[in-house]
Amino acid sequence: MFQDFAALDGISNGRAEIIAGRGSFIESFPLFGYDLHDYEELFNENIELLLKIRESEKVTWKGGHRPAIHNLGVYPRPVQDSLPVWIGSGGTQESAVRAGLLGLPLILAIIGGSPMNFAPIVQLYKKAAAHAGHDVSRLQVGSHSIGFVAEDTERAAEIFFPSTQYGMNKLGKERGWAYYDRSSYDAARHFEGALYVGDPETVARKIIHLRKHVGITRFMMYVPLSTMPHELVMRAIELLGTEVAPRVREEIAKWEAETK
Structure with a gap:
């Protein structure tokens, strides 16, 4: 490997x-x-x-x-x-402690529920790193999240739902999950949900919230969850890089300057 x-x-x-x-x-x-x-x-x-x-x-x-x-x-x-070697975790305490003790950056797979629930895991990771003598201020915490960006939020939601439903239910059938329907999808799209789907401003605000309240320093968007037209995926990546990322960087830079 x-x-x-x-x-x-x-x-x-x-x-x-x-x-x-x-x-x-x-x-x-x-x-x-x-x-x-x-x-x-x-x-x-x-x-x-x-x-x-x-x-x-x-x-x-x-x-x-x-x-x-x-x-x-x-x-x-x-x-x-x-x-660079990151420790990937679904949010278990064991993985957070392991990453902290090793002094390695941590990636959290935040793909369901409320991302705010991962804040205690991040604190545990930092506590373990400090206990092992590592410089906590230099360690990164990433989020691996599912999302899709389009020019309009409702259009993004409509485009992204079919492939997300298919992917979730294919996995769910193998693993005994509840059926993933439109209500599950829409709940995850809300501001406190784990899906980052919408226009650049909507997605940026959710990422900024994640940085401020969970401590995420690296955001990785997984798009698509299942098969989608290639040109739509490429456009989403383009919007993420040219419109979402600059908004996030600007706001976080101001926030960090104010909190120092």
Whole structure:
């Protein structure tokens, strides 16, 4: 995996980042011959090895779930001096504490319920980081959220609903979730909801609220959840970069200056 991301880092001239998480799906365990009872131990060992590979061209390491490595090189090396590694989490306390103790940035998958519910997780993460002696002011907290941007909020809502409903119900059928209908969708679009769907001003206000009240410093929008016309996806990305992001940066810069 590190080699793949190092190659990607070279192709993109230093823009690659890794988000490493335990995962909410468990189908990979029997596929790779792992025991689900080793869930925590496997992740702890693998993240330790990943960080060792990142830190040094030559690696010496020993664990319990794969053969030891003795002074072997891992190539190619990334363009960046230290390839960014984030800990990805669905919002569990264990993941927040792990990321804090390691001093790694944290990405939260905020895809349902109220994003405000993640504020205590962010505080726990910072507390763990401070306990381990890390500079909390330098750590980033990201949000991985579902959204869509169009010129008009109602148009955005109408365009984005069919693919979102399909994607949610496909996953829900596999995992026993309640049926996802228009009322579920509209509730998630509200200001305190987890869907970032609307015109640039609407989406920007929700992101700013997330920054001020949860402590999110990086926002990642996942669009679309299922299949959509490519040109609509590209337009949403364009609006996110050219209209939403400048609004957010300007408002957050003013807010941070006032609160210092």
